[in-house]
Amino acid sequence: MPNQTTATGFITSALETIQIEQHALEILSQQIDERFTQACEIILQCKGRVVVTGMGKSGHIGRKMAATFASTGTPSFFMHPGEAGHGDLGMLVRGDVLIAISNSGKSDEIMMLMPLIKHLGVPLITITGNANGPMPKNADIALTLGHLQEACPLGLAPTSTTTATLVLGDAIAVALLEARGFTADDFARSHPAGTLGKRLLLHVENLMHDDQDIPKVHPDTPLNEVLYEISDKRLGMTTIVDDQNVLLGIFTDGDLRRLLNKGQNFDVKVPVSQVMIKNPVTIQAGLRAVEALELLREKKINQFVVVDQENKVVGVISMHDLISAGV
Structure with a gap:
Protein backbone atom coordinates (compact mmCIF):
# COMPACT_ATOMS: atom_id res chain seq x y z
CA MET A 1 0.00 0.00 0.00
CA PRO A 2 1.32 3.51 -0.83
CA ASN A 3 1.90 5.96 1.98
CA GLN A 4 -1.10 8.19 2.68
CA THR A 5 0.63 11.56 2.26
CA THR A 6 -1.36 14.57 3.45
CA ALA A 7 -1.40 17.94 1.68
CA THR A 8 0.94 19.24 4.39
CA GLY A 9 3.26 16.33 3.65
CA PHE A 10 3.38 17.22 -0.04
CA ILE A 11 4.34 20.80 0.78
CA THR A 12 6.96 19.70 3.27
CA SER A 13 8.49 17.35 0.72
CA ALA A 14 8.49 20.08 -1.93
CA LEU A 15 10.20 22.60 0.35
CA GLU A 16 12.82 20.06 1.41
CA THR A 17 13.57 19.27 -2.24
CA ILE A 18 13.97 22.95 -3.07
CA GLN A 19 16.23 23.53 -0.07
CA ILE A 20 18.45 20.56 -0.98
CA GLU A 21 18.77 21.75 -4.57
CA GLN A 22 19.44 25.32 -3.47
CA HIS A 23 22.25 23.99 -1.29
CA ALA A 24 23.57 22.06 -4.29
CA LEU A 25 23.86 25.32 -6.23
CA GLU A 26 25.77 26.89 -3.32
CA ILE A 27 28.24 24.00 -3.52
CA LEU A 28 28.43 24.40 -7.31
CA SER A 29 29.31 28.09 -6.97
CA GLN A 30 32.39 27.06 -5.00
CA GLN A 31 33.54 24.97 -7.99
CA ILE A 32 33.67 27.98 -10.34
CA ASP A 33 37.38 28.75 -10.70
CA GLU A 34 40.07 29.05 -13.36
CA ARG A 35 38.83 25.80 -14.96
CA PHE A 36 35.59 27.56 -15.85
CA THR A 37 37.55 30.41 -17.45
CA GLN A 38 39.69 27.94 -19.41
CA ALA A 39 36.61 26.06 -20.63
CA CYS A 40 35.00 29.29 -21.83
CA GLU A 41 38.20 30.33 -23.61
CA ILE A 42 38.43 26.97 -25.42
CA ILE A 43 34.82 27.27 -26.57
CA LEU A 44 35.24 30.92 -27.56
CA GLN A 45 38.21 30.00 -29.76
CA CYS A 46 36.37 27.04 -31.31
CA LYS A 47 36.18 27.31 -35.11
CA GLY A 48 33.66 24.47 -35.38
CA ARG A 49 30.71 23.46 -33.20
CA VAL A 50 30.31 22.62 -29.54
CA VAL A 51 29.15 18.98 -29.42
CA VAL A 52 27.46 17.94 -26.16
CA THR A 53 27.08 14.30 -25.14
CA GLY A 54 25.72 12.39 -22.16
CA MET A 55 23.70 9.27 -21.30
CA GLY A 56 20.33 9.07 -19.55
CA LYS A 57 19.37 12.13 -17.51
CA SER A 58 22.75 13.68 -18.32
CA GLY A 59 21.79 13.37 -21.96
CA HIS A 60 18.52 15.22 -21.39
CA ILE A 61 20.41 18.04 -19.70
CA GLY A 62 22.97 17.95 -22.51
CA ARG A 63 20.27 18.45 -25.13
CA LYS A 64 19.03 21.53 -23.35
CA MET A 65 22.58 22.80 -22.93
CA ALA A 66 23.28 22.44 -26.65
CA ALA A 67 20.00 24.19 -27.49
CA THR A 68 20.88 27.10 -25.20
CA PHE A 69 24.34 27.41 -26.74
CA ALA A 70 22.92 27.39 -30.25
CA SER A 71 20.35 30.10 -29.51
CA THR A 72 22.87 32.40 -27.83
CA GLY A 73 25.59 32.54 -30.47
CA THR A 74 27.56 29.32 -29.91
CA PRO A 75 26.87 26.77 -32.71
CA SER A 76 26.12 23.51 -30.94
CA PHE A 77 24.25 20.20 -31.13
CA PHE A 78 23.74 17.08 -29.04
CA MET A 79 25.33 13.73 -29.93
CA HIS A 80 23.99 10.58 -28.27
CA PRO A 81 27.01 8.59 -27.04
CA GLY A 82 25.38 5.23 -27.73
CA GLU A 83 24.58 6.18 -31.31
CA ALA A 84 28.04 7.74 -31.65
CA GLY A 85 29.54 4.27 -31.28
CA HIS A 86 27.46 3.14 -34.24
CA GLY A 87 28.29 5.84 -36.76
CA ASP A 88 27.15 9.15 -35.29
CA LEU A 89 30.68 9.93 -34.13
CA GLY A 90 31.07 11.22 -37.67
CA MET A 91 29.26 14.30 -36.39
CA LEU A 92 32.44 15.20 -34.50
CA VAL A 93 35.25 16.68 -36.60
CA ARG A 94 38.52 18.50 -36.08
CA GLY A 95 37.86 22.06 -34.97
CA ASP A 96 34.94 21.08 -32.73
CA VAL A 97 34.86 21.03 -28.93
CA LEU A 98 33.25 18.14 -27.04
CA ILE A 99 31.46 18.56 -23.71
CA ALA A 100 30.83 15.19 -22.04
CA ILE A 101 28.46 14.95 -19.06
CA SER A 102 28.38 12.16 -16.47
CA ASN A 103 27.92 12.63 -12.74
CA SER A 104 29.90 9.45 -11.99
CA GLY A 105 32.61 10.40 -14.45
CA LYS A 106 32.77 6.88 -15.85
CA SER A 107 30.00 6.46 -18.42
CA ASP A 108 30.86 3.32 -20.40
CA GLU A 109 29.33 4.67 -23.60
CA ILE A 110 31.45 7.83 -23.43
CA MET A 111 34.63 6.06 -22.34
CA MET A 112 34.32 3.79 -25.38
CA LEU A 113 34.68 6.90 -27.56
CA MET A 114 37.82 8.23 -25.86
CA PRO A 115 40.42 6.71 -28.24
CA LEU A 116 38.70 8.23 -31.27
CA ILE A 117 38.22 11.57 -29.51
CA LYS A 118 41.96 11.65 -28.76
CA HIS A 119 42.72 10.66 -32.36
CA LEU A 120 40.67 13.57 -33.69
CA GLY A 121 42.46 15.99 -31.38
CA VAL A 122 39.13 17.48 -30.27
CA PRO A 123 39.35 19.39 -26.96
CA LEU A 124 37.37 17.56 -24.29
CA ILE A 125 35.54 19.34 -21.48
CA THR A 126 33.91 17.06 -18.92
CA ILE A 127 31.21 17.86 -16.37
CA THR A 128 31.25 15.35 -13.53
CA GLY A 129 30.55 15.14 -9.81
CA ASN A 130 34.26 15.08 -8.95
CA ALA A 131 37.60 14.81 -10.72
CA ASN A 132 38.41 11.20 -9.78
CA GLY A 133 36.71 9.25 -12.57
CA PRO A 134 38.29 8.17 -15.88
CA MET A 135 36.40 10.79 -17.87
CA PRO A 136 37.84 13.85 -16.07
CA LYS A 137 41.28 12.21 -16.05
CA ASN A 138 41.11 12.13 -19.87
CA ALA A 139 39.77 15.67 -20.17
CA ASP A 140 41.52 18.84 -21.22
CA ILE A 141 39.29 20.71 -18.75
CA ALA A 142 37.46 18.85 -15.99
CA LEU A 143 34.58 20.88 -14.57
CA THR A 144 33.08 19.48 -11.38
CA LEU A 145 29.79 19.92 -9.54
CA GLY A 146 31.07 19.10 -6.07
CA HIS A 147 29.77 16.49 -3.64
CA LEU A 148 26.00 16.93 -3.89
CA GLN A 149 23.14 15.28 -2.05
CA GLU A 150 20.37 14.15 -4.36
CA ALA A 151 16.93 15.49 -3.40
CA CYS A 152 15.55 12.00 -4.01
CA PRO A 153 15.18 10.44 -0.52
CA LEU A 154 16.58 7.18 -1.91
CA GLY A 155 19.64 9.01 -3.19
CA LEU A 156 19.11 7.36 -6.57
CA ALA A 157 17.13 9.56 -8.97
CA PRO A 158 19.29 12.35 -10.46
CA THR A 159 17.82 15.56 -9.05
CA SER A 160 20.31 17.94 -7.46
CA THR A 161 23.05 16.80 -9.84
CA THR A 162 20.98 17.43 -12.95
CA THR A 163 19.89 20.83 -11.62
CA ALA A 164 23.50 21.79 -10.95
CA THR A 165 24.58 20.58 -14.40
CA LEU A 166 21.82 22.59 -16.03
CA VAL A 167 22.84 25.72 -14.14
CA LEU A 168 26.50 25.18 -15.01
CA GLY A 169 25.55 24.92 -18.69
CA ASP A 170 23.56 28.14 -18.44
CA ALA A 171 26.51 29.83 -16.73
CA ILE A 172 28.80 28.85 -19.61
CA ALA A 173 26.26 30.02 -22.20
CA VAL A 174 25.76 33.40 -20.53
CA ALA A 175 29.49 33.95 -20.05
CA LEU A 176 30.04 33.22 -23.76
CA LEU A 177 27.08 35.42 -24.73
CA GLU A 178 28.59 38.35 -22.90
CA ALA A 179 32.08 37.68 -24.27
CA ARG A 180 30.74 37.65 -27.85
CA GLY A 181 28.77 40.86 -27.37
CA PHE A 182 25.63 38.92 -28.31
CA THR A 183 22.64 41.28 -28.66
CA ALA A 184 18.86 41.04 -28.59
CA ASP A 185 18.89 41.33 -32.40
CA ASP A 186 21.28 38.36 -32.60
CA PHE A 187 18.94 36.36 -30.37
CA ALA A 188 15.94 37.25 -32.51
CA ARG A 189 17.67 35.98 -35.64
CA SER A 190 17.79 32.55 -34.01
CA HIS A 191 14.07 32.75 -33.16
CA PRO A 192 12.36 34.20 -36.24
CA ALA A 193 9.18 32.14 -35.85
CA GLY A 194 8.52 32.96 -32.22
CA THR A 195 6.80 35.95 -30.66
CA LEU A 196 10.13 37.25 -29.38
CA GLY A 197 11.64 37.07 -32.85
CA LYS A 198 8.74 38.97 -34.34
CA ARG A 199 8.99 41.64 -31.68
CA LEU A 200 12.69 42.14 -32.28
CA LEU A 201 13.03 41.55 -36.01
CA LEU A 202 9.96 43.20 -37.51
CA HIS A 203 10.24 46.87 -38.37
Whole structure:
Protein backbone atom coordinates (compact mmCIF):
# COMPACT_ATOMS: atom_id res chain seq x y z
CA MET A 1 0.00 0.00 0.00
CA PRO A 2 1.32 3.51 -0.83
CA ASN A 3 1.90 5.96 1.98
CA GLN A 4 -1.10 8.19 2.68
CA THR A 5 0.63 11.56 2.26
CA THR A 6 -1.36 14.57 3.45
CA ALA A 7 -1.40 17.94 1.68
CA THR A 8 0.94 19.24 4.39
CA GLY A 9 3.26 16.33 3.65
CA PHE A 10 3.38 17.22 -0.04
CA ILE A 11 4.34 20.80 0.78
CA THR A 12 6.96 19.70 3.27
CA SER A 13 8.49 17.35 0.72
CA ALA A 14 8.49 20.08 -1.93
CA LEU A 15 10.20 22.60 0.35
CA GLU A 16 12.82 20.06 1.41
CA THR A 17 13.57 19.27 -2.24
CA ILE A 18 13.97 22.95 -3.07
CA GLN A 19 16.23 23.53 -0.07
CA ILE A 20 18.45 20.56 -0.98
CA GLU A 21 18.77 21.75 -4.57
CA GLN A 22 19.44 25.32 -3.47
CA HIS A 23 22.25 23.99 -1.29
CA ALA A 24 23.57 22.06 -4.29
CA LEU A 25 23.86 25.32 -6.23
CA GLU A 26 25.77 26.89 -3.32
CA ILE A 27 28.24 24.00 -3.52
CA LEU A 28 28.43 24.40 -7.31
CA SER A 29 29.31 28.09 -6.97
CA GLN A 30 32.39 27.06 -5.00
CA GLN A 31 33.54 24.97 -7.99
CA ILE A 32 33.67 27.98 -10.34
CA ASP A 33 37.38 28.75 -10.70
CA GLU A 34 40.07 29.05 -13.36
CA ARG A 35 38.83 25.80 -14.96
CA PHE A 36 35.59 27.56 -15.85
CA THR A 37 37.55 30.41 -17.45
CA GLN A 38 39.69 27.94 -19.41
CA ALA A 39 36.61 26.06 -20.63
CA CYS A 40 35.00 29.29 -21.83
CA GLU A 41 38.20 30.33 -23.61
CA ILE A 42 38.43 26.97 -25.42
CA ILE A 43 34.82 27.27 -26.57
CA LEU A 44 35.24 30.92 -27.56
CA GLN A 45 38.21 30.00 -29.76
CA CYS A 46 36.37 27.04 -31.31
CA LYS A 47 36.18 27.31 -35.11
CA GLY A 48 33.66 24.47 -35.38
CA ARG A 49 30.71 23.46 -33.20
CA VAL A 50 30.31 22.62 -29.54
CA VAL A 51 29.15 18.98 -29.42
CA VAL A 52 27.46 17.94 -26.16
CA THR A 53 27.08 14.30 -25.14
CA GLY A 54 25.72 12.39 -22.16
CA MET A 55 23.70 9.27 -21.30
CA GLY A 56 20.33 9.07 -19.55
CA LYS A 57 19.37 12.13 -17.51
CA SER A 58 22.75 13.68 -18.32
CA GLY A 59 21.79 13.37 -21.96
CA HIS A 60 18.52 15.22 -21.39
CA ILE A 61 20.41 18.04 -19.70
CA GLY A 62 22.97 17.95 -22.51
CA ARG A 63 20.27 18.45 -25.13
CA LYS A 64 19.03 21.53 -23.35
CA MET A 65 22.58 22.80 -22.93
CA ALA A 66 23.28 22.44 -26.65
CA ALA A 67 20.00 24.19 -27.49
CA THR A 68 20.88 27.10 -25.20
CA PHE A 69 24.34 27.41 -26.74
CA ALA A 70 22.92 27.39 -30.25
CA SER A 71 20.35 30.10 -29.51
CA THR A 72 22.87 32.40 -27.83
CA GLY A 73 25.59 32.54 -30.47
CA THR A 74 27.56 29.32 -29.91
CA PRO A 75 26.87 26.77 -32.71
CA SER A 76 26.12 23.51 -30.94
CA PHE A 77 24.25 20.20 -31.13
CA PHE A 78 23.74 17.08 -29.04
CA MET A 79 25.33 13.73 -29.93
CA HIS A 80 23.99 10.58 -28.27
CA PRO A 81 27.01 8.59 -27.04
CA GLY A 82 25.38 5.23 -27.73
CA GLU A 83 24.58 6.18 -31.31
CA ALA A 84 28.04 7.74 -31.65
CA GLY A 85 29.54 4.27 -31.28
CA HIS A 86 27.46 3.14 -34.24
CA GLY A 87 28.29 5.84 -36.76
CA ASP A 88 27.15 9.15 -35.29
CA LEU A 89 30.68 9.93 -34.13
CA GLY A 90 31.07 11.22 -37.67
CA MET A 91 29.26 14.30 -36.39
CA LEU A 92 32.44 15.20 -34.50
CA VAL A 93 35.25 16.68 -36.60
CA ARG A 94 38.52 18.50 -36.08
CA GLY A 95 37.86 22.06 -34.97
CA ASP A 96 34.94 21.08 -32.73
CA VAL A 97 34.86 21.03 -28.93
CA LEU A 98 33.25 18.14 -27.04
CA ILE A 99 31.46 18.56 -23.71
CA ALA A 100 30.83 15.19 -22.04
CA ILE A 101 28.46 14.95 -19.06
CA SER A 102 28.38 12.16 -16.47
CA ASN A 103 27.92 12.63 -12.74
CA SER A 104 29.90 9.45 -11.99
CA GLY A 105 32.61 10.40 -14.45
CA LYS A 106 32.77 6.88 -15.85
CA SER A 107 30.00 6.46 -18.42
CA ASP A 108 30.86 3.32 -20.40
CA GLU A 109 29.33 4.67 -23.60
CA ILE A 110 31.45 7.83 -23.43
CA MET A 111 34.63 6.06 -22.34
CA MET A 112 34.32 3.79 -25.38
CA LEU A 113 34.68 6.90 -27.56
CA MET A 114 37.82 8.23 -25.86
CA PRO A 115 40.42 6.71 -28.24
CA LEU A 116 38.70 8.23 -31.27
CA ILE A 117 38.22 11.57 -29.51
CA LYS A 118 41.96 11.65 -28.76
CA HIS A 119 42.72 10.66 -32.36
CA LEU A 120 40.67 13.57 -33.69
CA GLY A 121 42.46 15.99 -31.38
CA VAL A 122 39.13 17.48 -30.27
CA PRO A 123 39.35 19.39 -26.96
CA LEU A 124 37.37 17.56 -24.29
CA ILE A 125 35.54 19.34 -21.48
CA THR A 126 33.91 17.06 -18.92
CA ILE A 127 31.21 17.86 -16.37
CA THR A 128 31.25 15.35 -13.53
CA GLY A 129 30.55 15.14 -9.81
CA ASN A 130 34.26 15.08 -8.95
CA ALA A 131 37.60 14.81 -10.72
CA ASN A 132 38.41 11.20 -9.78
CA GLY A 133 36.71 9.25 -12.57
CA PRO A 134 38.29 8.17 -15.88
CA MET A 135 36.40 10.79 -17.87
CA PRO A 136 37.84 13.85 -16.07
CA LYS A 137 41.28 12.21 -16.05
CA ASN A 138 41.11 12.13 -19.87
CA ALA A 139 39.77 15.67 -20.17
CA ASP A 140 41.52 18.84 -21.22
CA ILE A 141 39.29 20.71 -18.75
CA ALA A 142 37.46 18.85 -15.99
CA LEU A 143 34.58 20.88 -14.57
CA THR A 144 33.08 19.48 -11.38
CA LEU A 145 29.79 19.92 -9.54
CA GLY A 146 31.07 19.10 -6.07
CA HIS A 147 29.77 16.49 -3.64
CA LEU A 148 26.00 16.93 -3.89
CA GLN A 149 23.14 15.28 -2.05
CA GLU A 150 20.37 14.15 -4.36
CA ALA A 151 16.93 15.49 -3.40
CA CYS A 152 15.55 12.00 -4.01
CA PRO A 153 15.18 10.44 -0.52
CA LEU A 154 16.58 7.18 -1.91
CA GLY A 155 19.64 9.01 -3.19
CA LEU A 156 19.11 7.36 -6.57
CA ALA A 157 17.13 9.56 -8.97
CA PRO A 158 19.29 12.35 -10.46
CA THR A 159 17.82 15.56 -9.05
CA SER A 160 20.31 17.94 -7.46
CA THR A 161 23.05 16.80 -9.84
CA THR A 162 20.98 17.43 -12.95
CA THR A 163 19.89 20.83 -11.62
CA ALA A 164 23.50 21.79 -10.95
CA THR A 165 24.58 20.58 -14.40
CA LEU A 166 21.82 22.59 -16.03
CA VAL A 167 22.84 25.72 -14.14
CA LEU A 168 26.50 25.18 -15.01
CA GLY A 169 25.55 24.92 -18.69
CA ASP A 170 23.56 28.14 -18.44
CA ALA A 171 26.51 29.83 -16.73
CA ILE A 172 28.80 28.85 -19.61
CA ALA A 173 26.26 30.02 -22.20
CA VAL A 174 25.76 33.40 -20.53
CA ALA A 175 29.49 33.95 -20.05
CA LEU A 176 30.04 33.22 -23.76
CA LEU A 177 27.08 35.42 -24.73
CA GLU A 178 28.59 38.35 -22.90
CA ALA A 179 32.08 37.68 -24.27
CA ARG A 180 30.74 37.65 -27.85
CA GLY A 181 28.77 40.86 -27.37
CA PHE A 182 25.63 38.92 -28.31
CA THR A 183 22.64 41.28 -28.66
CA ALA A 184 18.86 41.04 -28.59
CA ASP A 185 18.89 41.33 -32.40
CA ASP A 186 21.28 38.36 -32.60
CA PHE A 187 18.94 36.36 -30.37
CA ALA A 188 15.94 37.25 -32.51
CA ARG A 189 17.67 35.98 -35.64
CA SER A 190 17.79 32.55 -34.01
CA HIS A 191 14.07 32.75 -33.16
CA PRO A 192 12.36 34.20 -36.24
CA ALA A 193 9.18 32.14 -35.85
CA GLY A 194 8.52 32.96 -32.22
CA THR A 195 6.80 35.95 -30.66
CA LEU A 196 10.13 37.25 -29.38
CA GLY A 197 11.64 37.07 -32.85
CA LYS A 198 8.74 38.97 -34.34
CA ARG A 199 8.99 41.64 -31.68
CA LEU A 200 12.69 42.14 -32.28
CA LEU A 201 13.03 41.55 -36.01
CA LEU A 202 9.96 43.20 -37.51
CA HIS A 203 10.24 46.87 -38.37
CA VAL A 204 7.60 49.36 -39.45
CA GLU A 205 8.74 49.06 -43.08
CA ASN A 206 7.90 45.34 -43.00
CA LEU A 207 4.26 45.93 -42.07
CA MET A 208 3.25 49.38 -43.30
CA HIS A 209 0.89 50.14 -46.19
CA ASP A 210 2.90 51.75 -48.97
CA ASP A 211 2.77 52.90 -52.59
CA GLN A 212 -0.79 52.77 -53.97
CA ASP A 213 -2.19 51.58 -50.61
CA ILE A 214 -1.42 54.91 -48.93
CA PRO A 215 -4.54 57.11 -48.55
CA LYS A 216 -3.47 60.45 -49.97
CA VAL A 217 -5.11 63.71 -51.06
CA HIS A 218 -4.01 67.28 -51.76
CA PRO A 219 -4.93 70.18 -49.46
CA ASP A 220 -7.48 71.66 -51.90
CA THR A 221 -9.41 68.35 -52.18
CA PRO A 222 -13.09 68.83 -51.19
CA LEU A 223 -14.14 67.06 -48.06
CA ASN A 224 -16.62 64.80 -49.84
CA GLU A 225 -13.81 63.45 -52.08
CA VAL A 226 -11.61 63.00 -49.02
CA LEU A 227 -14.26 60.73 -47.53
CA TYR A 228 -14.18 58.58 -50.66
CA GLU A 229 -10.40 58.20 -50.28
CA ILE A 230 -10.74 57.21 -46.62
CA SER A 231 -13.43 54.68 -47.50
CA ASP A 232 -11.50 53.28 -50.47
CA LYS A 233 -8.19 52.71 -48.62
CA ARG A 234 -9.92 51.41 -45.47
CA LEU A 235 -7.43 52.75 -42.97
CA GLY A 236 -9.77 55.18 -41.24
CA MET A 237 -7.74 58.20 -42.32
CA THR A 238 -5.96 59.94 -45.15
CA THR A 239 -2.77 61.90 -45.45
CA ILE A 240 -2.73 65.38 -46.96
CA VAL A 241 0.38 66.09 -49.04
CA ASP A 242 1.74 68.76 -51.37
CA ASP A 243 2.98 68.24 -54.92
CA GLN A 244 6.33 66.92 -53.61
CA ASN A 245 4.59 64.33 -51.38
CA VAL A 246 5.54 66.24 -48.24
CA LEU A 247 3.12 65.63 -45.37
CA LEU A 248 0.95 68.64 -44.50
CA GLY A 249 -1.61 66.97 -42.25
CA ILE A 250 -4.08 64.14 -41.77
CA PHE A 251 -7.83 63.76 -41.60
CA THR A 252 -9.44 60.75 -39.90
CA ASP A 253 -12.90 59.30 -39.57
CA GLY A 254 -12.67 60.38 -35.94
CA ASP A 255 -12.18 63.98 -37.08
CA LEU A 256 -15.32 63.63 -39.20
CA ARG A 257 -17.34 62.36 -36.22
CA ARG A 258 -16.14 65.27 -34.13
CA LEU A 259 -17.31 67.70 -36.82
CA LEU A 260 -20.72 66.04 -36.89
CA ASN A 261 -20.98 66.00 -33.09
CA LYS A 262 -20.61 69.76 -32.98
CA GLY A 263 -24.12 69.89 -34.38
CA GLN A 264 -23.16 72.47 -36.98
CA ASN A 265 -23.76 72.23 -40.68
CA PHE A 266 -20.58 72.24 -42.73
CA ASP A 267 -19.96 72.45 -46.42
CA VAL A 268 -18.88 69.08 -47.88
CA LYS A 269 -17.17 71.08 -50.60
CA VAL A 270 -14.84 72.75 -48.11
CA PRO A 271 -11.15 71.96 -48.85
CA VAL A 272 -9.67 69.48 -46.43
CA SER A 273 -6.88 71.97 -45.56
CA GLN A 274 -9.45 73.86 -43.47
CA VAL A 275 -10.30 70.91 -41.22
CA MET A 276 -7.17 68.69 -41.31
CA ILE A 277 -4.94 68.02 -38.31
CA LYS A 278 -1.65 69.79 -38.91
CA ASN A 279 1.72 68.47 -37.70
CA PRO A 280 0.53 64.92 -36.85
CA VAL A 281 2.77 62.50 -34.99
CA THR A 282 4.92 60.57 -37.46
CA ILE A 283 7.47 57.75 -37.31
CA GLN A 284 10.34 56.42 -39.44
CA ALA A 285 10.20 53.20 -41.46
CA GLY A 286 13.25 51.78 -39.65
CA LEU A 287 11.59 51.87 -36.21
CA ARG A 288 10.96 48.48 -34.62
CA ALA A 289 7.35 47.40 -34.90
CA VAL A 290 7.13 46.78 -31.15
CA GLU A 291 8.28 50.34 -30.47
CA ALA A 292 5.65 51.66 -32.89
CA LEU A 293 2.99 49.69 -31.00
CA GLU A 294 4.14 51.14 -27.69
CA LEU A 295 4.02 54.66 -29.14
CA LEU A 296 0.49 54.14 -30.49
CA ARG A 297 -0.65 53.07 -27.04
CA GLU A 298 1.18 55.96 -25.39
CA LYS A 299 -0.30 58.53 -27.79
CA LYS A 300 -3.73 56.81 -27.69
CA ILE A 301 -4.07 56.88 -31.46
CA ASN A 302 -4.82 54.16 -34.02
CA GLN A 303 -2.30 54.79 -36.79
CA PHE A 304 0.93 56.53 -37.71
CA VAL A 305 2.00 58.18 -40.92
CA VAL A 306 5.46 56.93 -41.87
CA VAL A 307 7.76 59.58 -43.35
CA ASP A 308 11.35 59.79 -44.55
CA GLN A 309 14.01 62.30 -43.50
CA GLU A 310 12.43 64.97 -45.72
CA ASN A 311 8.97 64.45 -44.19
CA LYS A 312 7.72 62.81 -47.36
CA VAL A 313 5.04 60.15 -46.88
CA VAL A 314 6.29 56.59 -47.44
CA GLY A 315 3.61 54.61 -45.62
CA VAL A 316 0.87 54.25 -43.03
CA ILE A 317 0.77 51.69 -40.22
CA SER A 318 -2.10 50.97 -37.86
CA MET A 319 -2.64 49.31 -34.51
CA HIS A 320 -4.49 46.53 -36.34
CA ASP A 321 -1.48 45.88 -38.62
CA LEU A 322 0.83 45.44 -35.65
CA ILE A 323 -1.47 43.25 -33.58
CA SER A 324 -2.35 41.07 -36.58
CA ALA A 325 1.37 40.48 -37.17
CA GLY A 326 1.74 39.14 -33.63
CA VAL A 327 3.88 42.02 -32.38
